[in-house]
Every structure is written in structure tokens, then in C-alpha cells.
Amino acid sequence: MATTQAAAPLGVRRRRRSWKGWQFVGPFMVVFALVFLAPIAYSIYLSLYKNRLIGGNSFVGLDNYQQALHDSVFWAAFGRVALFLAVQVPIMLVLALMVALAIDSGRLHGKAFFRVTIFLPYAVPAVVATLMWGFMYGSQFGLVGNINDALHTSLPDPLGSHLMLTSIGNIVTWEFVGYNMLIFYSALRVVPTSLYESAEIDGAGQFRIIRAIKLPAIRGALAIATIFSVIGSFQLFNEPAILRPLAKNVLTTGYTPNMYAYSLSFAGQQYNYAATVAIIMGVITMVIAYVVQLRGAREI
């Protein structure tokens, strides 16, 4: 992330470097250090020890990391969120982008209505969203069951092992499409109109304008939305954890890396190993976020 220097707005370059800026950034960083950096440092420390119910605490060096690298439960969980990331994030972002482009195109009837309704789910707490979808997914008496009864169909159980990841993806998509749509839409709104007008005069079609002008213009927004979505996917926790009582056999304690770390530290009191898993996931997430932003810098 050394490239941040590029961020310096032009006006600043003229100014001398001084410590004055820290007066403004300082308070944020102090709290940040308390709630992020200190626990991370503590986790790194914890990850080098092992505490047992019998025998107490001992320094084990990198043993926990060694163990994690060969832990099939951890890698299965990682594979699951990687798959989730590869499928759900593109669907959500493309959907959000299409809606943003549609609203921005000025060709919709009632665009203010769409802008607001599609954004509304974001205001629904993940807990409430998941409880709601959980009720609806019920294949006996939920909405799915109602449909089966009414139409004499037998839809597959959304909470069965085959559809579970899709069902979770649906909840996450529902929650965040509007949020991402709004980020894209706002970015689109400030693309100078003059750019399209000249293109239109040149006879360019809508799709060509989108490809050649609009998408490049908002690629920063695309990159930041992708990075936050990547982080969100790797940290998938709330939705599966709240759905768990409905399908414990499918949503195992190691369903996502985050659930795994949670159950290790809470049900199993393996704080040290849980910290190790967290650090490894953090490193992987950082690397991927970094690659995404590098690619984002180059293309779209």
C-alpha cells in the first residue's frame, strides 16, 4: 500500500511537511490503536502460546501456524468463503452496477422510487434480515412451505446442504445491493455530462458510452466497493451464525473461517488457536484486497 502517496491533493504539495496534521488525525488514530491495533498485537502474542485446561500456558512458537496450515476444517471453510466471494460478490456488484446505470440513464419511470426502495434493505439490521429470511425459508410452514402447499410443488429445502450457500448469498445480496448501487450511482452522477454529449454527437450508442466513458470514470468506486465486499465475504459470520439453529447439521461450527475462530475460542476456549486463524485470514484478506486494488488501478 505504498502507493497512498499518490493521494496527496495537488494543493498540499506546495505546503511544507509539518506535524500539524496529526492534531486532526491523532484522535482517530488513538482510538483506532485501542480498538484495532492493540487487539491485533495481543492476538499475535496469543498465537504464539498454547493454553490447556490441564497443564496451563506455554510458549509454542509457530506451532499454531503449522497446525493451521494443515487444518482441513480451516481450509474447507476458506474454500467455502472463496467460492462465495467468487460467485456472490460479482453477482451483487453487477446487479448493483446495472441498477445504478439504469437509474443514471434517465430512462426510468419513477427513478426516485427505485433509488430509495432498492436502498432500503441496507437499513435492516443483519440480525433482523436473517431472522426474516429464516422464517421465509421454512420448507414446512415458511413461505417456501406455503408455496409448496399452494402449488403442490416440492421446492428443494433452501436450508439443505445443497442450497445453503446460495441461500446465504441471497440474504447478503439482498442486504447490500442497494448500498453498492448507491455508491456507484453517486459516482456516476458526477461524471461531467459534457463527456457523453460529445460522444453522443459522435454517434456512440448507450452501451459504448457505458464501456468507454462511464465505467472508466467510476473505477475508483468499483475498486473500493470490491475491496469492502472482499473483506465482507471473508468475514462472513452474522448470517450463517444466526441461521444456524435452523440447520445445525449443514452450518457446521467451521462453516466459515470466522465461525470457526468463534467456535474455537468460545465453545472450545482455544483462544490461542483462534487468534492464529484470525491472523492468517487477515493476511490473506490483505493480500487479496491489495491485488484487487492493483488490478482496479489498471483496468475495467
Place this chain on the structure above:
Amino acid sequence: MTTAVQPSRRTRPSAIAHKPYRRSKRRSKTLTLLTSLVAIYSLIPLAWLVINATKTQNGLQNSFGLWFAHGKFALFDNIRDTFTYQDGVFLRWFANTVLYVVVGAGGATFLATLAGYGLAKFNFPGKRGVFATVIGAVAVPGTALAVPTFLMFSKLGLTNTPWSVIIPSLISPFGLYLMWTFSAQAIPDEMLEAARIDGAGEFRTFFRVSVPLLGPGIVTVLLFTMVATWNNYFLPLIMLKDPNWYPLTIGINSWNDQAATVDGQAVFNLVITGSLLTILPLLAAFLFLQRYWQSGLAAGSVKE
């Protein structure tokens, strides 16, 4: 973060001004129809929530999910029961949530505004590392940091107090990012120079000159942090043991879990009504402040 934060050469503050709508465009029925599908998808669960909030515990079990139950229209009974159940603890949770939101989201917005402005308008040693550190730290799963955070907070005597929820809510990385880009564009350097020449101190300049210009950005960040705090689930779940400090999300989930206890009473109707009541204030805030946050976001996400 190259692309994300590089200010545009094209977009000067003037470009933030609303783009004129191109009314001449032909409206498209097909496009409207397609977008409607997404809108319906967004609304169905909310409709389900509203419809089911009108049912009794019994009606909930015996009627079609997307239509009203025969017989009793119990919305008002449910609302009353939600507010009076367990000696009115819902109101207490509501007050707690408001407290967490006002102090947490308010504080987060304040810190993000200060820091974003500092990053945008000052050149200082260590600046390059700030945002990289923030993004890097955000990548470590918070859930897994919960135990270390809990143990630390416990040593500081903060667990089971409102501070254990408020202090972590004070950090909003996305808010920092928005305020940084927004400040870079919304505040002309010339104005700051002028204020400095007049002999105003940095903080005086910030509050007198800059904050008024940052209004829309501040409202946007405030809304995002409000949602984050209002919806906060995991952190209070770990930090708080005393139901008197629960926010709404934890409280409602505890009602949902209650059915699973030995003498537990299933109150799914109250869970649903409580959920509806929980999201109403947020929806209201969004609709009410629409005008502000949209312009704030627009400017904030100006990137090349």
C-alpha cells in the same frame, strides 16, 4: 489505494454541482420493468415483515406468509405487547440503542471528519502509513479479535458498560475514506490560506471555514455510522451480559432464543413486531435525510 483516492484532475469542486437531468431522453418501459424486478426483490421481505407483524402468535403459525391472517388484526396489540413485555424492557433497549447511536455514530463521524480533513489538507510525517494501516487492520476479522478485545476491555473495567459498545463504534474506516476524498474536493485550499493569513488557528479555521463546507459529507458519514451502530450485533453480544444494557438487535434475538428454554414462552410475534419497530427509525432517518446524503455521497465518491 491508488485509484481509490486519487483526486481527479477533471473534477474540481464545481463538478460536484448537480448534473442537469437530461429530460429529453426517451423513457424505457423495458428498463423500468427490469429495475422493478430488483425493487420487488428488495421489498418482498419488508412486506413480509409488515404483514406478519399484524398476526398473533397463533395466526403466525396458521396463515400464508405473504397475506394477512383471517380474523384478528393484531398489529396494535403486538405493538403494545412489544412495549410492555418483560416490564417494558424493549423501551430500555430502544433507549440504549439511541444512546449507542448518538454517542457512537456521532463520535465516529466527528473523528472521521477531523482525520479525513487532516489527511486531505495537511502534509505530515507518517501520513502515507495512516490509510494503509487502517485498511490493513480492517482486513483482520473482527469476530476473531473479539476475545482479545474482550480480555483487554475487561482489564480496563469496560465490559458490561455502554463504553464497551461505544468505543469500538467510534472507528469508521469507510467514513474516514469518504471524509478524506470529500474534504479534498469540497474545500478550496485558497480559502484555508486566506484564513491562515488572517491569523486564524488551525482548529478555528476548521470549525469556522471547513465544517460548513463539509456539511453534506458529514451527514452521509453520520448516516452510515448510524446504520453500523444501530445494526451492531456481534460486539455487544460479547461485551454485554446485563440485559439492561442490550441494544435492540441483541434484545430481539434473545426473545427469539427464549422459545428454546425449559419454561420459555415462544414470542415470535413480538420478535417480528420488534424487528419492524427496530428498522422504522432508521428508514425514517434515511428518507428524511435523503437530500443530504445523496449529495454527500456523490462528492465523496468522486474518483478518477
Place this chain on the structure above:
Amino acid sequence: MSRMLKVAAAATAAMLALAACGGNSDDKSSNSSSSGGGTSAADVTAALSKGGSITVWAWDGTIKDVAAGFEKKYPNVKVNLVNAGTGDKQYTALQNVVAAGKGVPDVAQIEYFAVLQFALSKSLANISSFGAADLKSNYTPGPWNAVTPNGGVYGLPLDSGPMAMFYNKEVFDKYKITVPTTWAEYVDAARKLHKANAKAYLTADSGDAGFTTSMIWQAGGKPYTVDGTNVGINFTSDAGSQKFATAWQPMITEKLLAPIAPWTDQWFKALGDGTIASLVTGAWMPGNLSSNAAAASGKWRVAPMPQWDAGGTATAENGGSSLGVMDKAANKALAYAFVKYASAEEGKDIRIKAGAFPSTTADLSSQTFLDTPFPYFGGQKANEIFAKSAQNVVPGWTYLPFQVYANSIFNDTVGKAYVSSTTLADGLKAWQEQSAKYGGEQGFTVK
């Protein structure tokens, strides 16, 4: 910006107000700690007359009335009752505060399967010196054994869950199903019912550690052996475990179990409308049925638990919990006084009146208790069956000293049998292996 300042000022004011009325429950116990060093029965009396306050973590709804009764009897004592979550959620919280060494309650509700774990990790105090050991004859053997591992007393029984079969008589009559007395008959009844009505199921089970261990318990299985830190885990060659795995497998394979997760809205509905026609579970179930599946009131009945051998009477315990005194409690004598009040004195009567199922022999044999009719069961005197079940619990069962963790991975292992082609026997084997691995990592010697 002045508006923002006003908001901030209002927030501060609200905060102060809230802090004033709700505050610092965290350290309440330590404030009152000055007196609490004693460990004898005399100290308990002294602590009661001196007074003070104790913090109690319990999720059981009747404890609220017990606390009120206790405060009324001993006006100097203040009970601060906290519902810190149900079951596992509370254990998590408890482990956290114990690890942090701060905010530990004085008294905590612990289910029987978890007592050994909290006793071994020295989270619970041994209360035998207060006179708890003398109370042995008050309780039925199942609960008493659960709270007295390794020769200490780590809590007093709050309730118990001797098992019985609850069934919907209306559904049974309609499809001409005779009440099964053996598990073989039970499986046959399941087939018959589901064949007669594809939407009806004899029972629901989507993989529950408590149910599975209770079934093995009743079958005479002893998969767990615990001797200090030497632990044996053996499902694969334990006869009782294999008996269960073989008998229950057809229920899964032939899809005879309702695909409904327990304790959900759907589950209660299914119990109320006949979709689920029976349940084999602990004697604490009636209150739950009558308040949450009210639609079926009068239709259900209780019968003895089906047997592994025709003509047998063996039963097992399912669920149930104790109240224990935490080792870090500031005032153990006072905490013990509360536990005793709730378990062996007036508090117990308050709980029984509210519908809890007792673990005390005197109550189980009292005529009024046995004669109590249950309207939900059509006026049946169900306590007679429960009381008999309590006497016939198979002795010698023990849980693991890390049963909380073992139960948490039950659905990862045995649960696979319910959603894939894995068999129950294979699932139990996986459960055994993973539990053993964890035990080894935690420093136990696992055979």
C-alpha cells in the same frame, strides 16, 4: 453546528441518566465482598444475618420468583439476577469472565452435562464444607451424581428431566397406532404413520447431542469414562451406543423424521397441529407444550419411555440443571445460602408451583404432586409416570470433562448422518475421534 452541539449535550445527559439508574452491575459482587471468607455452615448463617448482595446468572424463568422470595425472607440480602443467555451462550460468557477474572457472578445456573467441565477448571467452588454433602438424601440419584463429580459437591440440583414419551393421542387413534413400548415398535409406528399420511411424522430429530447421549444412556451404554484427567471415549465398541445407532438409523434412512429444527416456530406449530405426533424427552416438557403448542391442548398424553428390551423399565435423564457457587464469588457463604434456598428450601416449592420438575425425592413421592392432573394431557396424572421414570434412571452415567465443547461439535460429526449418506455409527466414530483429539490437546490423557 450549534444543533450538533445540542445533540451531543443531550447524548451526554442521557448517558449520565442511564448510568445512574442501571449502572455498574459489573462489580457489584466485589463491593459486597467484605464478609465472605467463611466456608462452614455457621458462616452461612452469619452471612445471612449480615446481609449483602449477590449476583446470580440464570436463564430459568422461575428463578426470578425465587430471588424475590429470598429477598423477602432475608431483607438484608439483595439478589442481582442476570439472564446472561441460555445454555451455551451463558457458558461462553462465564468462561470469558472467568478468564478475565472480573465480573464473575456469585451463582450460576449450569446444566448437568457441563458441571464436570466447570468443576474441573475450578470455575465452580466445592461447596461440601457448607454442609451441601449432607443433602445427598434429598435428591434422586441422577441429578445428585451429576453435581458431585470427583468426590466434591459443585452445585445443588435445580430440576431434573427423567424421560418419558409424549404423544398426540388424537393422531395415534386416527391412524390406529398402538402406543409403542419398545424402540422396535416405535420405529414401526413411525413407518405406519408416515405411510398413512405423508405429511405426518412420529417424531422430529435433527441431531441433538442431549437426545443422543440420553438414548445411549438408557440403552446401558457407557461411552465416557472419567478418572481425574484420564478420559475414555468409546462409541465404536460400546454396546449401548451401537444399539442406539442401529435402531435409530432406519428413522433417518427411511425419512421418518420430520425435517424441522427443534425449538423453532415451525416446530411448535408442528407439535400443535399433529405434524409431529410424539416426543421422547425430559419431564420438564409439559410447560413448554402447554404454552407454545396450545392448539393441541387435551390431545396429548404421556407414556413411559419405550424400552430396549420388552418388559424393561430403564430410563435416562435428559436436560436439567443445577445452581453452583462460583469459585471467584466474593461472598461464597451468602451465595451458598441462595443456592440452598432455591434447591432445597422454599425456593424449590416456588419453582415446583410454577411448573418445574423436581429432583427432590420428598416431592416426587408426595401425594399431591403425584395426583396433579394435567389439562394439556386430558387430565392425566402425568407426574406418576415421570416420578417412576426418575427412579428407574440407569446408574453410572458420566459426561466428559469437556462436554460443552464435545456437544458443540456434535452436529459437525454425528449431524452428518442426518443430511448425507454417512451412517450414525460413522458419525459417532467421528465424534469420538474429534472429541478425543480436543481432549488430548487440552492436556487430558485420552484412551
